[in-house]
Amino acid sequence: MVKQVSSGGQPLTILDGVELTIAAGESLAIVGSSGSGKTTLLSLLAGLDLPTRGEIELAGTSLTGLDEDARAQLRAGRVGFVFQSFQLLAGFTALENVMLPAELAGLDDPQARARAALDRVGLAARLDHYPQQLSGGEQQRVALARAFCGEPQILFADEPTGNLDTATGARVIELLFELNRAQGTTLVLVTHDLQLAARCARRVTLAGGRLQT
Amino acid sequence: MRGTTPAGAFAFALRRLRRGWRSGELLIVLLALAIAVAATGSVRLFTERVRQAIAEQSGDTLGADLVYRSRDALPATLRERAAALGLRTLDVTQFSSVVFAGEASSLASIKAVGDGYPLRGELRLAPEPFAPAQVAHGAPPPGSAWVDARLWQDLQLVPGATLQAGRLTLRVAASVDNEPDRGNGFADLAPRLIVNAADLPASGLLTVGSRAQYSLYVAGARTALAQLQAEPLPRGVRMVTPQDARPELRNAIERAGQFLDIAVLAATLLACAAVALAARQYGDKLRDEIALLKCLGARRAFLTQALLLQLLLLGLAAGLAGAALAYLAQEVLARVLAGLMQLALPPAPLWPLAGATALGLLLLLGFAAPPLLAARNTPPLRVFQRSDDGGASSRAVTLVALATAAALLWFATGDVVLAGWVLAGSAATLAALSLAAWLLVRALTPLRRAAGGRGFAWRFGLGNIARRRAATIAQVTALGLALLALLLVSVVREDLLASWQKKLPPDTPNQFLINIQTEQLAPLKDFFAAHGYADITLWPMARGRLVALNGQEVTAESFPDPETQRWINRDFNLSWSDTLNPDNRITEGAWWGAAGHGQPWLSADKYAIERLNLKLGDTLTLDFAGEQQTFTVKNFRTVDWDSFKPNFFLLAPDGAVADTVPRQYLTSFYLPAARRALLRELITQFPNVTVLDVDALMSQVRGIIDRIVRAVEFIFLFTLAAGLAVLLAAIEGTRAERVRETALLRTLGARTGLIARGLLAEYAVLGALAGGVAAIAAQTLAWVLAAQVFHIPYGPRPLLWLVGMASGALIVAVLGWLSLRTTLRTPPRRVLV
Structure with a gap:
């Protein structure tokens, strides 16, 4: 697939001829330097954006021809996310933030699921705290609980330790892989941290918008 | 450090404004302020021109x-x-x-x-x-x-x-x-x-x-x-001058001024709500930046200077833009309306624009400066952790806002009583709105954790109201204040102006009969009964000359004032009755009723009180064609002289005036134009009775009232448009948050419809709540205005709260939708940037 954007009136190719298949249950790390197109590739794989040319299948469904809403519906209940900047809703408590994907997917008893998920990340005592009342590590653990609460088939993680110190980052990563193992989730991890990438079963490197093999 | 000198602060303020403008952060503050200045300025300009034109027009009656x-x-x-x-x-x-x-x-x-x-x-x-x-x-x-x-x-x-x-x-x-x-x-x-x-x-x-x-x-x-x-x-x-010409015209012009003042007040209130809301949002946005600046070594004085300079530059830009807009708007308004209003408007004076710009700056200082300056309290620690460090000085912010509102209202109206009532009403409304919002948050709290499934979008939207507790209370209060102004426009237009117009209903008496003799009472009543006037009332009247006040002999020369001298030189018209006409109101003392029958008492109107400097208990001796009688003043009255019914400066109880005193009677009645032949018949049958036809005078007064009502309605239409714009600005303030939330929700799998329904549900409920409370407040305020300021009857509309809720829900939901529908298209990839 190819992804081009217009920059200053000129077409700029961000991804060029990328071909990638990720098997169910596999853990894959996408590594590369800043500006190599890692995050763009992640957003295309998750159906957050569409390629300029080429085709993407998510959980066995082609994204070609699907509008924004149809792609959202496909994600609901199947896909989880962990972001570098946590992306928690400020007005929502930890519990409410975690409930959100299960509610959007129409799963039974989202509250019980959210409580269990927060318990698993060690935040059972922080249910009613708002994001601004939590430390960075705690916020990312809430984000992890949210990602796994809907029991997704695929988890996309974008630099999950990018905003955390080494020790906290390490604890969050332990938790991420533990939950991933426990739920048998397919993991797609974007990072520039080679040590972190080494923990994934497979690694691909992006350079200048192309996959290096 | 050179960077933290006043010159450095100015350079920083300029740069910050430029960046803020480019990223749209300050646009809302600027727009709200410009709209406020434009609304107030155009209303004041147009009001001033209409006021001058009306004053000029009433030269007709002179x-x-x-x-x-x-x-x-x-x-x-x-x-x-x-x-x-x-x-x-x-x-x-x-x-x-x-x-x-x-x-x-x-x-x-x-x-x-x-x-x-x-x-x-x-x-x-x-x-x-x-x-x-x-x-x-x-x-x-x-x-x-x-x-x-x-x-x-x-x-x-x-x-x-x-x-x-x-x-x-x-x-x-x-x-x-x-x-x-x-x-x-x-x-x-x-x-x-x-x-x-x-x-x-x-x-x-x-x-x-x-x-x-x-x-x-x-x-x-x-x-x-x-x-x-x-x-x-x-x-x-x-x-x-025309203002001295006729009391009923003077009343009309004064009342027009009061109605127009309400329009100015509504615009001012809207301005306060808009700027307060926008500035608060801007202040919140500044907190990260201030924390960072403090980390980098910025001192408090530097931040104060930079913030105040930003405000001043913003105020000047908004003031100029608003004043220019005001001038254009009033000119367009005048051109469109002048012909319709049948008023030749004088050229627009420029001084109201200076006033409006000053008002804009005052508004900025009272409503924008406190939340912005409060942002200086942000601890530098915020760069590491966003703790809940806001709202520390919210009490001070409220107090400054209240004091400014009071000053603005007084400045806008020049009428302390009117401004006081509006301020008290607004403060009570703000309290009621905050309470209602708090109750709503509590009522909706269970929805925060409600299970998913059907109706999730609605519950999600409503749950959001409870989740953003502080924002909800602030938003309901702001929306409520804006809706209050809009509803007040409707209430004043629909109810108060209508009440005023109804004071001269089509069947207001247009014929006066005077000089009716006692022996003609029965035949005259029969005459009227035969022509379909069953309930004609005849007022007795005796002419007396004031000869002594509190036992002291008086002549015209006893009074320095020429008007009183002229009055004393004429005979006083004294009437008597045990019942008080509905167009009379006792202001001091009590009406005698049946108990006064035959007592030598007097009831004096405001005019008589002022001319003779009367106090309760004073005695007046009147000479009725050689027969003198002394009366004691028992009460004071005000008379509604524009009721077109016979009224008297002096009234005595029935039976108080000796039977030997010569008297005549007078009456008034409504005669439709088609029945004017009746007058000829009347004059033929009762040749000594004098007919006073006030039809032309009444049409003139009615014409002036209609014209003023139209002028006020048009001005209110403009205030209404300004109100809608301010409401829109308030909703626009949540755009950044909505964009972020929408992107995340879509990433997590939410469809556009769900987010849209949630948004509509949230705004409809906020609008309904704010509208309901605002309707009750508007009606209460209108009732107070009617009773205390305009002295006109006011019958509240019991279902107005329902209208307020429905229109509030509709207006806020539609405006929210129009304003924020583009945020629904936020691509989910935004969460990764």
Whole structure:
């Protein structure tokens, strides 16, 4: 697939001829330097954006021809996310933030699921705290609980330790892989941290918008 | 460190504004302020022009823009001075004399006019009384006269008949249907004869020592008039302006001013709500930046300077933009409305724009500065952790806002009572809105954790209200205040103005019968009953002259004030009754009712109280054609003089005036135009009864009221548009948060429909709540205004709260949708950037 954007009136190719298949249950790390197109590739794989040319299948469904809403519906209940900047809703408590994907997917008893998920990340005592009342590590653990609460088939993680110190980052990563193992989730991890990438079963490197093999 | 000097602060403020402008952060603050200045400025400009035009227009009832009066011939210098200023002048002489027509004679008030009469207003003549009339100008040709309907009846005239006045023989040329400068006081009841001033010298009617009133009518440009008015009055000369002309007109103009003030207040309130909301949002946005600046070594003084400079630059830019917009808007408004309003508007003065800009700056200081300066308290620690460090000085912010609101309201109206009532009402409304919002948050809290499934979108939206507790309370309060202003517009327009118009309903009496004798009471009642007037009321009246006040003999000379002297010189009209007319209101003391029967008591109207400086318990001795009676003042009244019903400065209880005192009766009734033949029949049957036809006067007053109502409605329409814009600005303030939330929700799998329904549910409920509370507040405020300020009856509309909720839900949801629908298209990849 190819992804081009217009920059200053000129077409700029961000991804060029990328071909990638990720098997169910596999853990894959996408590594590369800043500006190599890692995050763009992640957003295309998750159906957050569409390629300029080429085709993407998510959980066995082609994204070609699907509008924004149809792609959202496909994600609901199947896909989880962990972001570098946590992306928690400020007005929502930890519990409410975690409930959100299960509610959007129409799963039974989202509250019980959210409580269990927060318990698993060690935040059972922080249910009613708002994001601004939590430390960075705690916020990312809430984000992890949210990602796994809907029991997704695929988890996309974008630099999950990018905003955390080494020790906290390490604890969050332990938790991420533990939950991933426990739920048998397919993991797609974007990072520039080679040590972190080494923990994934497979690694691909992006350079200048192309996959290096 | 050079960077933290005032010059550095200025450079930083400029750069910050430029960046803020580019990223759209300050746009809302600027827009809100510009809208506020534009709304207030245009309303004030237009109001000022309408006010001036109305004042000018009411010269119609004076026959001129300005009249000088004197008991002696007016000094020529006055006429020359007016002419030098480019003003038109006209001499009018008025005196009483007996006029003969064959065997018949009558005392007439003769008015001698020259060419150009009247300078203002409309003179209408008819070939004979009650025949179709046409507009006329100038004076009757020399040797002829115009006669009013009463004199026509008294003298049994026919068209072309001959009259004798002094040495003059006059041919009756027309009947006067409407005399613009007639006045409506019962004091001037003698029938009218208008003659050409050129006939006066030969008539021999005016000799040295004759009692006459000499008037100089003046009309022309306002600036020249103002110049003339500013000059000292020659001795014995009195100046009459349109505002002095008639109490009912003065009431109308004063009331128009009050209604227009409400429009200004509504605009001011909207401005406060918009700027407070926008500034708060901007202040919140500044917190990260301030924390960072503090980390980098910025001192508090530097931040204060930089923030205040930003505000000042913003205020100047918004003030200028708003003032320009105000000028354009009022000009467009004036062009569209001038023809419709039948008012020739004077050119727009510039001073209200300076006032509006100053008001904008004051508003900025009171409502924008406190939340922005509060952002200086952000601890530098925030760069590591966003703790809940806001709202520490929210009490100070509220107090400053309240004080500013009070100053603004007073500044906007110049009326402390009106501003006080509106401020008290607004404060109560704010408290009610906050309470209602808090109750709503509590009521909706269970929805935060409600299970998914059907109706999730609605629950999600409503749950959001409870989740953003502080924001909800602030938003409901702001929306409520904006809706209050909009609803107040509706309430004032629909209810108060209608109540005022209803004060002169179509069946308001337009005919007065005076001079009815006691023995005519029964036959007259029978006459009316036979013609379908079953409940005609006849008021008794005796004429008495004031001879003593508190036992001390008084004459005209006992009072320094010329108006009181004139009043004392005339007979007082005293009536008596045990029941108080509904258009009278007791202000001090108590009405006597049946208990007063036969007691020598008096009830005095405001006019009498002021003229004679009366206190309760004072005694007045009146001489009724040689028979003296002393009365004690028991209560004070105000009379609604524009009710067009007979009313009296002095009232006594039934039976208090001795039976031997000569009396007559008077009444008023409504006669439709189609039944005017009834008057002829009445005069034939009761020849001594005088008919006073006030139809023309009433249409004039009704016309002025209608015009003012239209002016106020148009101004309110503009306030309404400004209100909608401010509401939109308030909703726009949540855009950044919505964009972020939408992107995340879509990433997590939410469809557009779900987010849209959630948004609509949230805004509809916020709007309904704010609208409901605002409706109740608007009605309460209207009731207070009606009772305390306008003194008009007000019947509340019980279902207005429902209308308020429905319209609040609709307006806020539609505006929210129009404003924020683009955020629904936020691509989910935004969460990764």
